[in-house]
Amino acid sequence: MGKIRLTAAVIACRFTRWALRVIGKGGTSLPGEVAVRLYPDILTDLSRDVSVIIVTGTNGKTTSSRMIEQTLVESGKTYFCNKSGANMLGGIAAEFCQNSSFTGKKKYDWALIECDEAAFKTVSKYLDAKCVLVTNIFRDQLDRYGEVTHTLSSIIAGIKNSKNAVVCLNADCSLTVSISDEIENRIVYYGVDKEIYKRTVEEISDAPYCIKCKSQYVYSYRTFGHLGGFKCTGCGYERPSPTVSVREIFETTESYSKVLLNIGGDEYTVKINLPGGYNIYNAAATACVGYALGFDSKTDAAALESFECGFGRMEMLPINNARLRMILVKNPAGCNQVLNFLCNNKERSLFIVALNDNYADGTDVSWIWDVDFEKLLDVDESLSEIWVTGIRADEMAMRFKYAGISTEKIKIKKDYSELIDDIAAYDGAVYMMPTYTAMLAIRKRIADKFGFKEFWK
Amino acid sequence: MKTLKICHLYPDVLNLYGDRGNVTAIKKRLEWRGIGCEIVNANIGDKTDLRDCDIFFIGGGQDFEQEVLLKDIASGKGDAIKDAIESGKVFLAICAGYQILGKYYKTHTGEVCDFIGALDLYTVGQKKRMIGNYVYECELGGRKTEIVGFENHSGKTYLGEGVRPFGKILYGNGNNSEDKTEGARYKNVYATYAHGPVLPKNPYFTDELIRVALKNKYGDDAISELDDTFELAAHKYMVNRLIK
Structure with a gap:
């Protein structure tokens, strides 16, 4: 009887997905919701013989997942993953349906699942994960999840559900490391041993006081945000020594970073095929997952050089002479990292922010005031103009005005067609920082006009 | 040159939802008018x-972080804040900052936490959050x-006799989603739940705080007009979206 229901649920899910495609909708969560409704244990059944890697945390989930995917490719593992940002229960169930036979037999050995902390708590009840990566914990869209301590407890609950998983934790994040007190799993730490940037934006620390005793932290170095060599002045809680770490940063350029990566004692000089300090963390996280799962570290290091970046994560979309890079932003910590990158970039460029306030973007846009846009004044001469678009374009324009940018330089372009035509006419580097739904809309317009692939294909 | 000194209270722990943009707004609007501005952080x-x-x-x-904060308030800063309010200094208090100026906070489980008591109001916690754009x-x-x-x-905040709604x-929702009131006014205290931050896209509000502070200090509240095209566009967009 169960077998029949399982088959029915798989078919219903795949049919819904197919039907949505036919009518031109890229919806990614509805088909899975249908399946879960029909057969609540569907995830448990479909994942039984699959080795599941879960990637969670506030920032860097998608890029880390893409890097891990590359290590799976290069080490010859068969796998599937939940691309396209469908990372709630429904979306994940749909991926499992899509990647098993109609009778529920596995097609692939590995599943790489990216999910946000809230979904992790839920899906971990059904999945017996082999490895869990926690990238970091920052303040996210607070209108949805509340406080960082709430995020933390969701992740802890998720790991407690994943009794057999080896857990990879960011040693530089005092919030993430505190998870170790609550769990009994095997833990492998990763981190960055040194400062990354010469100049960095001013940030509010999301964790100035010790999570355990509420005394102030001191830092031997900081990479960004609250990440770095922390130590509590009260109880002595401090950064653990990581097994996988970035020892040296040789070079950071517009298109890559070159680092010395230590993977459990073996050192590799690695060119990470994506710019930005936060991607150095994503690379270390990836190597950590590989190490934790016993993959060959040489292959893992090579994968970091060959992978291509994901959807809206420094993704390059060349349009005529405009070298457009899309950098999805979701919260101040992520946005500050993009600014760190831009402020160390001397090339003449155009900067665009697309700010929406739909549910998936976070309905509260006040976070743009927690981002140190003032730092752009350091590179004012190389910024040809700043354009703003999206539902809250006016708010964004005002933010730049108060950051001290000349109002002459700020252009409000709410019409996407006009915006895209103007980008196409630009000659040089264009950095566009959209929120989630703005990215979907703009990317679709660009895809329609210039023939790039739609993301769900 | 006229100069105003702005004190940002507890920016180390009370720094959510872009509220520091309020300090930026005051500073910029002073600078654009050739008025000096000094900012002190009281951590x-x-x-x-x-x-x-x-x-x-x-x-x-x-x-x-509330525990750390209340300890510091009790060690003297609470009294200094009360004195400043009584002497007519300009205060902008937002959300937790607004609640803390009141008498106490009662959690939804019934625990009572004493606050500064500078304003005649109290707050009662409930499980459901009141979240969203408002006007x-x-x-x-x-x-x-x-x-x-x-x-x-x-x-949910309830006002006593000693204060009036802002x-x-x-x-x-406002104060408590029951009586349609929002925020509180007492002497030159302006207390509100508005994040956003509130001042940049409500430039009249910023200018009101500046005028009152100038009058306090120099006896003259004349300020020059500024070009508020960007600010008013952001303001108008939200007003139209919510109530028009």
Whole structure:
């Protein structure tokens, strides 16, 4: 009887997905919701013989997942993953349906699942994960999840559900490391041993006081945000020594970073095929997952050089002479990292922010005031103009005005067609920082006009 | 040159939802008018002299840090804040900062936490948060105006006899989602739940705080007009979206 229901649920899910495609909708969560409704244990059944890697945390989930995917490719593992940002229960169930036979037999050995902390708590009840990566914990869209301590407890609950998983934790994040007190799993730490940037934006620390005793932290170095060599002045809680770490940063350029990566004692000089300090963390996280799962570290290091970046994560979309890079932003910590990158970039460029306030973007846009846009004044001469678009374009324009940018330089372009035509006419580097739904809309317009692939294909 | 000194109270822990943008707004609007601006941060443990500050700002924060904060308030800063309020200094208090100026906070499980007690009001916690864009009407410098912001609070605030509401809710919850009141006014204290931050896209509000502080210090509240095209566009967009 169960077998029949399982088959029915798989078919219903795949049919819904197919039907949505036919009518031109890229919806990614509805088909899975249908399946879960029909057969609540569907995830448990479909994942039984699959080795599941879960990637969670506030920032860097998608890029880390893409890097891990590359290590799976290069080490010859068969796998599937939940691309396209469908990372709630429904979306994940749909991926499992899509990647098993109609009778529920596995097609692939590995599943790489990216999910946000809230979904992790839920899906971990059904999945017996082999490895869990926690990238970091920052303040996210607070209108949805509340406080960082709430995020933390969701992740802890998720790991407690994943009794057999080896857990990879960011040693530089005092919030993430505190998870170790609550769990009994095997833990492998990763981190960055040194400062990354010469100049960095001013940030509010999301964790100035010790999570355990509420005394102030001191830092031997900081990479960004609250990440770095922390130590509590009260109880002595401090950064653990990581097994996988970035020892040296040789070079950071517009298109890559070159680092010395230590993977459990073996050192590799690695060119990470994506710019930005936060991607150095994503690379270390990836190597950590590989190490934790016993993959060959040489292959893992090579994968970091060959992978291509994901959807809206420094993704390059060349349009005529405009070298457009899309950098999805979701919260101040992520946005500050993009600014760190831009402020160390001397090339003449155009900067665009697309700010929406739909549910998936976070309905509260006040976070743009927690981002140190003032730092752009350091590179004012190389910024040809700043354009703003999206539902809250006016708010964004005002933010730049108060950051001290000349109002002459700020252009409000709410019409996407006009915006895209103007980008196409630009000659040089264009950095566009959209929120989630703005990215979907703009990317679709660009895809329609210039023939790039739609993301769900 | 005229100069105003702004004191940002507890920016180390009360720094949520972009509230520091309020300090930026005051600073910029002073600078654009050729008025000097000095900013002092009074963090936990700092022995800042509050007496020579002209405008005080206290913003929203996470519950986690509240314990550290209350200890510091009890060690003397609470009394200094009360004195400053009684002497007519300009205060902008947002969300947690607003609640803390009141008498106490009662959690939804019944625990009572004593606050500064500078304002005759108290807050009761509930499980459900009141979250969203909102708009209220108030009077600033004898002129009726609408203020737009983003509220995000689980505490319901009730006003006593000693204070009056700052505004009347046109869309959203406000103090307690029951009596249509929003925020509180007492002497030169302006307390509200509006994040956003509230000042940049409500430039009349910023200018009102500046005028009152200038009058306090120099006896003259004349300020020059600024080009508010960007600010008013952001303001108007939200007013239209919510109530028009």
